[in-house]
Amino acid sequence: MTRQMSGAKMIVQALIDQGVDTVFGYPGGAVLPIYDEIHQQNAIRHILVRHEQGAVHAAEGYARSTGKPGVVIVTSGPGATNAVTGLTDALMDSIPIIVLTGQVPTFMIGSDAFQEADTVGITRPCTKHNWLVKETDALSGVLHEAFHVATQGRPGPVLVDIPKDVQFATGTYNAPKPSVSHYQPKVKGDMEEITELVAAMEKAKKPVFYTGGGVINSGPAASQLLRELVKATGFPITSTLMGLGCYPASGENWLGMLGMHGLYQANMAMHDCDLLINIGARFDDRITGRIDAFSPKSTKAHIDIDPSSINKVIKTDIPIVGDVGHVLEDILKVWKSRGRKTNAEALSKWWAQIEEWKAIDCLKFKQTGKTIKPQHALVRLEELTRKHDRYICTEVGQHQMWAAQYLGFEDPNRWMTSGGLGTMGYGFPASIGVQMAHPDALVINVAGEASWLMNMQEMGTAVQYRLPVKQFILNNERLGMVRQWQELLHGERYSQSWSEALPDFVKLAEAFGAKGILCSDPADLDDAIMEMITHDGPVIFDCLVEKHENCFPMIPSGKAHNEMLLGEAQTQGVIDSKGSVLV
Ligand SMILES: Cc1cc2nc3c(=O)[nH]c(=O)nc-3n(C[C@H](O)[C@H](O)[C@H](O)COP(=O)(O)OP(=O)(O)OC[C@H]3O[C@@H](n4cnc5c(N)ncnc54)[C@H](O)[C@@H]3O)c2cc1C
Numbered sequence: 366m367t368r369q370m371s372g373a374k375m376i377v378q379a380l381i382d383q384g385v386d387t388v389f390g391y392p393g394g395a396v397l398p399i400y401d402e403i404h405q406q407n408a409i410r411h412i413l414v415r416h417e418q419g420a421v422h423a424a425e426g427y428a429r430s431t432g433k434p435g436v437v438i439v440t441s442g443p444g445a446t447n448a449v450t451g452l453t454d455a456l457m458d459s460i461p462i463i464v465l466t467g468q469v470p471t472f473m474i475g476s477d478a479f480q481e482a483d484t485v486g487i488t489r490p491c492t493k494h495n496w497l498v499k500e501t502d503a504l505s506g507v508l509h510e511a512f513h514v515a516t517q518g519r520p521g522p523v524l525v526d527i528p529k530d531v532q533f534a535t536g537t538y539n540a541p542k543p544s545v546s547h548y549q550p551k552v553k554g555d556m557e558e559i560t561e562l563v564a565a566m567e568k569a570k571k572p573v574f575y576t577g578g579g580v581i582n583s584g585p586a587a588s589q590l591l592r593e594l595v596k597a598t599g600f601p602i603t604s605t606l607m608g609l610g611c612y613p614a615s616g617e618n619w620l621g622m623l624g625m626h627g628l629y630q631a632n633m634a635m636h637d638c639d640l641l642i643n644i645g646a647r648f649d650d651r652i653t654g655r656i657d658a659f660s661p662k663s664t665k666a667h668i669d670i671d672p673s674s675i676n677k678v679i680k681t682d683i684p685i686v687g688d689v690g691h692v693l694e695d696i697l698k699v700w701k702s703r704g705r706k707t708n709a710e711a712l713s714k715w716w717a718q719i720e721e722w723k724a725i726d727c728l729k730f731k732q733t734g735k736t737i738k739p740q741h742a743l744v745r746l747e748e749l750t751r752k753h754d755r756y757i758c759t760e761v762g763q764h765q766m767w768a769a770q771y772l773g774f775e776d777p778n779r780w781m782t783s784g785g786l787g788t789m790g791y792g793f794p795a796s797i798g799v800q801m802a803h804p805d806a807l808v809i810n811v812a813g814e815a816s817w818l819m820n821m822q823e824m825g826t827a828v829q830y831r832l833p834v835k836q837f838i839l840n841n842e843r844l845g846m847v848r849q850w851q852e853l854l855h856g857e858r859y860s861q862s863w864s865e866a867l868p869d870f871v872k873l874a875e876a877f878g879a880k881g882i883l884c885s886d887p888a889d890l891d892d893a894i895m896e897m898i899t900h901d902g903p904v905i906f907d908c909l910v911e912k913h914e915n916c917f918p919m920i921p922s923g924k925a926h927n928e929m930l931l932g933e934a935q936t937q938g939v940i941d942s943k944g945s946v947l948v
């Protein structure tokens with residue numbers, strides 16, 4: 366169906382036709398025609414953030430928690446440049462985002478016009494694809510293509526830069542048509558390679574599933590198929606930070622997260638396994654540690670929708686390009702048709718070894734004295750909230766790793782964190798995006814005080830839209846993760862890692878018209894958390910915690926999986942594969 370309308374109207378129409386219900390944005394001169402159209406309709410809700418970085422992270426939170434793309438509208442120049450951190454974050458973590466930027470009129474491009482920036486140039490390296498639209502007739506086609514590119518294959522951020530004269534002019538609007546795009550990523554895996562993997566699974570003595578964000582990207586059906594495969598084979602399963610929830614934390618075969626701050630048993634299983642099955646993960650350096658010592662004895666299979674991910678970091682023996690959901694379905698079919706075989710005797714020995722590793726209890730800690738340990742705060746938060754319809758966001762630092770370790774995720778899309786870019790300031794706006802998508806859910810952002818301050822202006826957004834987001838700040842008055850590295854790796858020289866001149870968070874909450882809660886005594890913690898979750902508006906929870914607590918386990922960068930540092934409670938030191946202290 367085609368219709369004549371202005372470019373600005375086309376933008377709103379295309380969003381409606383793409384099923385968008387919410388956009389996050391901030392107006393300015395170069396997008397005023399679009400905002401004029403937004404004002405005259407009710408189909409799409411616009412959320413006015415307080416900073417464009419906040420808009421993109423909110424859209425990321427919306428996208429990750431729903432599986433639908435997030436949409437952002439910002440103005441030219443500073444509006445676009447403020448969006449760059451969010452775009453890079455979404456690119457690193459494969460989050461589908463469509464960012465629409467205003468641009469100076471086409472006839473002024475290149476003249477150093479007011480609020481002109483080379484937005485497509487600046488964002489080319491941090492988007493999956495971007496477009497500058499110079500003709501109104503081309504606009505609707507580009508907008509539909511933008512949604513297709515953002516969501517198909519490996520998801521990611523895209524940007525459409527739209528000059529103001531293109532927004533004002535009248536042109537032909539085309540409704541979206543299925544399958545007109547040239548971009549058609551391969552979703553079905555090659556059956557020969559799938560059969561090779563199944564044959565390896567039948568023989569494996571020490572297999573492990575290493576799963577990641579790709580399982581979440583593939584959708585809830587992929588997580589169900591993964592659960593079926595794990596149950597059917599009895600293999601142990603671990604996951605990256607980005608994959609938490611793809612297999613339930615309460616599941617029998619769960620080893621916990623792996624990697625730099627992963628669990629002892631997960632890292633040891635990765636190191637000692639003979640068959641490593643990577644399902645939608647990308648061999649990130651927080652996982653591999655020292656490359657030449659990474660899982661040295663295993664045959665490696667890698668299922669990934671992005672061919673460029675395969676062999677990028679680690680050489681793979683069985684590469685399978687395809688969508689996790691499709692490939693898992695085929696693996697199960699082939700495995701069942703060949704008689705559902707596994708090497709049961711070897712597997713039971715493998716599990717016995719894993720149980721020994723688990724017995725080290727690498728997350729053990731002692732809550733003693735009058736100061737709250739951050740781990741204890743999270744254990745109590747978990748206990749008091751896990752039965753709720755709960756979504757967790759985080760900022761970046763120690764609190765993020767503790768949240769990954771001590772909170773349990775039973776389902777996909779419940780955990781929003783900045784993994785690849787590690788963007789302090791991500792969590793608060795992300796929690797706003799999540800709450801917009803799930804108005805009745807309990808949405809908690811586990812934060813460090815330093816990260817949280819990076820986008821604290823979004824308190825205004827939370828209050829304006831009555832979003833009851835809970836900001837659970839583990840306040841150690843330190844840039845904790847930086848301080849930890851300085852303690853362990855830089856001779857305790859604490860260069861610039863203090864959070865000085867901190868605000869009174871209770872007064873800050875009140876200044877915005879929200880509720881503030883201060884808690885410093887372990888004895889008050891449960892009541893204070895209950896007060897937070899039962900309050901029906903936004904809350905800043907200032908939890909004063911132990912200042913010099915370190916996050917363990919930790920694999921120092923450049924070390925191997927079996928060279929983990931453990932905390933005092935587990936015999937601090939570097940331990941070898943049998944659990945004995947090396948240094
Ligand atoms: C302070 C800090 C500490 C960290 N420590 C750890 C740690 O200890 N452990 C840890 O795990 N991480 C840690 N991280 C996160 C880490 O940096 C990476 O972000 C993370 O490990 C990457 O996860 P992933 O491999 O699952 O990849 P993702 O970034 O989620 O990538 C997903 C992969 O799946 C593919 N894919 C996407 N969609 C599909 C689909 N539909 N089908 C098939 N494939 C698909 C993509 O092409 C990509 O290769 C830390 C981050 C920070 C900030």
Ligand SMILES: Cc1ncc(C[n+]2csc(CCOP(=O)(O)OP(=O)(O)O)c2C)c(N)n1
Nearest residue numbers: 762763764787789813814815816844845846
């Ligand atoms: C935007 C940005 N700047 C710097 C860093 C480097 N960095 C990683 S963690 C961290 C400290 C975070 O402190 P806080 O938010 O208080 O959390 P904590 O580690 O204390 O839990 C810093 C500075 C980063 N990840 N992101």
